[in-house]
Amino acid sequence: MADNLRDGTACITGAASGIGRATSLAFARDGCRKLVLGDLSSAGLNETRTMILQMYPTAKVVTCVMDVANVEQVESFHATAVEKFGRIDFTANIAGYGHLPTPSVELKSSEISKSFAVNLKGVFLCEQAQIRQMLKQSPLDGFESRGSIVNVASLCATIAMPGMTGYSATKGGALGLTRGDALDYGPHQIRVNCVAPGNIITPMLSGVMGEEHMAIMAGITPLRRLGRPDDIANAVVWLSSPMACYLTGVNLPVDGGLALSTGPF
Numbered sequence: 001m002a003d004n005l006r007d008g009t010a011c012i013t014g015a016a017s018g019i020g021r022a023t024s025l026a027f028a029r030d031g032c033r034k035l036v037l038g039d040l041s042s043a044g045l046n047e048t049r050t051m052i053l054q055m056y057p058t059a060k061v062v063t064c065v066m067d068v069a070n071v072e073q074v075e076s077f078h079a080t081a082v083e084k085f086g087r088i089d090f091t092a093n094i095a096g097y098g099h100l101p102t103p104s105v106e107l108k109s110s111e112i113s114k115s116f117a118v119n120l121k122g123v124f125l126c127e128q129a130q131i132r133q134m135l136k137q138s139p140l141d142g143f144e145s146r147g148s149i150v151n152v153a154s155l156c157a158t159i160a161m162p163g164m165t166g167y168s169a170t171k172g173g174a175l176g177l178t179r180g181d182a183l184d185y186g187p188h189q190i191r192v193n194c195v196a197p198g199n200i201i202t203p204m205l206s207g208v209m210g211e212e213h214m215a216i217m218a219g220i221t222p223l224r225r226l227g228r229p230d231d232i233a234n235a236v237v238w239l240s241s242p243m244a245c246y247l248t249g250v251n252l253p254v255d256g257g258l259a260l261s262t263g264p265f
């Protein structure tokens with residue numbers, strides 16, 4: 001797929017860690033050398049930027065410390081992309097927050113607010129800014145669409161997991177946003193898709209799941225391993241590419257087949 005995304009500009013949130021970092025590197029690997037990376041963590045963004053520049057010295061990488069739940073910061077993040085590179089072609093809305101497994105009646109109000117702010121409102125605000133810009137631009141050469149948006153939700157958007165009701169509600173909402181905007185903006189040649197990761201080895205997963213639990217989850221996954229950040233990054237980049245030009249509104253599970261498993265949960 002090398003060079004498939006040449007000439008495009010990508011905006012990626014959650015780029016300081018895990019799946020967002022892997023996705024930023026995967027965009028650069030596949031030829032997209034204009035990258036605008038957002039996250040709360042300045043140190044993490046700098047690390048991602050350094051990794052990209054070591055491997056792809058011709059890349060232009062702009063980093064923005066930003067909170068996806070803050071409308072001014074979201075607008076300024078996307079305005080920076082347009083100021084620097086003139087357009088926004090590919091976006092990956094990856095920033096996310098996972099509360100510890102907690103039955104919903106015990107979930108603190110602060111945790112509910114944070115989950116909804118990052119995982120749902122954040123995706124909503126980013127999609128608004130992205131679609132507004134995409135509506136103003138023509139497709140890049142070799143592309144049929146004016147832009148591609150990929151939201152990283154979760155398997156929890158469509159299947160229940162113990163103690164994850166709060167998280168599931170926000171990820172189900174992100175899937176709703178994906179489908180609604182795919183329907184409304186398909187006629188304007190904007191594609192909006194979703195990736196549903198299973199259990200992916202990142203700081204977020206180790207924060208909510210111990211080693212023993214991870215081994216159990218790997219054991220009930222049909223492909224018998226947990227996912228790697230690259231597994232998700234490759235799906236995001238493929239969905240953004242012209243090879244996926246007739247796909248919109250899909251929810252693509254990248255979970256080693258976990259959604260097929262019957263438990264034990």
Ligand SMILES: NC(=O)c1ccc[n+]([C@@H]2O[C@H](COP(=O)([O-])OP(=O)(O)OC[C@H]3O[C@@H](n4cnc5c(N)ncnc54)[C@H](O)[C@@H]3O)[C@@H](O)[C@H]2O)c1
Pocket residue numbers: 013014015016017018019020038039040041044066067068069094095096097098118122152153154155196197198199200201202203204205
């Ligand atoms: N790891 C998994 O098993 C898994 C499974 C399903 C879905 N996901 C989803 O994948 C996405 C990436 O998760 P990850 O596993 O790479 O986690 P991670 O913790 O490694 O990375 C998440 C990143 O999001 C950033 N972030 C958090 N709140 C933010 C905010 N308000 N504004 C901007 N940035 C913010 C964090 O600073 C961090 O860099 C999340 O949306 C997560 O819900 C992960």
